[in-house]
Amino acid sequence: MKVGILGGGQLARMIALAGYPLGVRFVFLDPSISACATTLGSHLHGDYEDENLLAELSKRADVVTYEFENVPAKVANFLEAHTQVYPSPKALAVAQDRLIEKDFLNELGIPTAPYHDITTFESLQNAMETIGYPAILKTRTQGYDGKGQSVLKSSADLKSAWQKLDGLPAVVEGFVKFSREISIVAVRSVSGELAFYPLSENVHKGGILRVSQSLHNDPMQEKAQDYVTRLMTALKYVGVLALELFEVNGELIANEFAPRVHNSGHWTIEGAQTSQFENHLRAILDLPLGSTQAVDYVAMVNFIGGKPDSEEMLKIPNVHLHLYGKAPRKGRKIAHATIRAKTLAELETLKKQLIKLADETDDS
């Protein structure tokens, strides 16, 4: 079996590492000659919109998937016309436009923060009268890791935030006073089999995920599973999907979803019976899904822009390194590490040591 992946970054790399033991081979399409996954298979080197390369990818792969959601609609549609593509272009279309996404979630009874479609400066002024300050103005498309976003603290911020949009369509969202950020990583196979990982509790800084921790028997697990089931079923989704949620007064508010393997699920490599990467492959290849049951207690820490020496990290007991083979660059995710421990108390102690090392080398 051969899987084609649009993108050859760390997510593609971790999918490939999970795929080798299943006997899967890989072909990656990526414009960067040094994309870090590409030594694990064949590399089609060029632009994502190059129809010759897309045709070649379709020809060589039994199934095509991708590691990012901002795949242009025409690319997804071209691929779907030539081969099997999972997740479907429909899931991409919903995920890559914040307005369509929020409408879709609300129609399924999955609550979101209050939001308004913004097309003119006047529509922004009007929206703020009902939403109130603080709020966040976001481009409808292309934003990730906090990019394309402005916080509106008072009406004094409106003008500059509007100008920053530079005419791009946008949404404004009410600020959510959450008690914590969580996400659920779930998977649905071609046959419609569903599986859910234990919730992740996430800490972001500057819009970038820093720490994820697996939660055991969390009271919000059932509610999150219900929401993500509605979403995946409505989309006839195939593959791994992550739904980011806020907990507010004992209720869950959806932030956004990612139609792919997700940074908040990296802990599943060590912390679940079957990793999100393996289950993504099992789902798109229509193999039985693997157990998502927890294996001990785990937490994951991201390294942004820089990272400590491997030796320093590996001195901490039960640290598992995941270097992506990417050159350090300001703001770039270049590695993560996972800690696995038999008890929650041990995990907390070791996590603090690891976060200290991450903070010392942070360049985000």
Added chain:
Amino acid sequence: MKVGILGGGQLARMIALAGYPLGVRFVFLDPSISACATTLGSHLHGDYEDENLLAELSKRADVVTYEFENVPAKVANFLEAHTQVYPSPKALAVAQDRLIEKDFLNELGIPTAPYHDITTFESLQNAMETIGYPAILKTRTQGYDGKGQSVLKSSADLKSAWQKLDGLPAVVEGFVKFSREISIVAVRSVSGELAFYPLSENVHKGGILRVSQSLHNDPMQEKAQDYVTRLMTALKYVGVLALELFEVNGELIANEFAPRVHNSGHWTIEGAQTSQFENHLRAILDLPLGSTQAVDYVAMVNFIGGKPDSEEMLKIPNVHLHLYGKAPRKGRKIAHATIRAKTLAELETLKKQLIKLADETDDS
């Protein structure tokens, strides 16, 4: 960091899969164009004794290691003169000759079965008078997976067994009436740090390993650790080593050791905090060793000559597949699968299902 590996089979493949997350890159020397590890790095394609290729391997790699013990002495010495090689040629020299190996073990106070050096038919006849029947005649070098061995049930077997040797130097060993076969996988780093995995209990059939199971708190653990410590310390060993043992009346008798990662340690991928493959790399790169602590209960089943459909195997809960990407051929190890379970009872149930599938497709 770049690691060179002599051999590009499944052991090299699993070392490489463990090495990617540590940021290690690989170069393999293997005479087979389709060697299953070689898509994970650069492939120097040619004979193991080709000095141009060996020089190239030394030049490209910071450290060289190997996946089999029958590396000719002149190859090991050539490499050692040009680069860092772990384990050392000395460890290879001891491991690849059954007579030297048994002498070495006994000198360290590690008991073996009674044995005699066999150089002539007369020496065989004489040896049998003290050793007694049944016994096993083995070539001193080159044997693995039961190859090059003859069982001697009575004096009637002597002539044909002798002729089968075809003049190769041999040893004859007394038959050991063992209650079980176990092995200990251990690791020693450049800095001399030592770590030991929980014992494996092994089942062989036709001289080939079929099933390995991790033992928790086995009464023989301490004794086995003592023996393997003596061995590794005496050899100033660097890397993973497996010592195969028989339990006889509550005592341990050494069978042989392998100066490399070992089939009876494949369960460590899912069943230990750090796999034998990752710890082999940490050891030879002088990084801190990872914890060898058990993660739940695990057993491993080999697939010889053939294997069931992946879908059939993955239907069994908590099965982890490891296909080697090798074409099926009679007697060839082409895959293994590991089961991980929270309880020993669950493990036994699932293991039976997996062994049944393995038996149905066995072609050994």
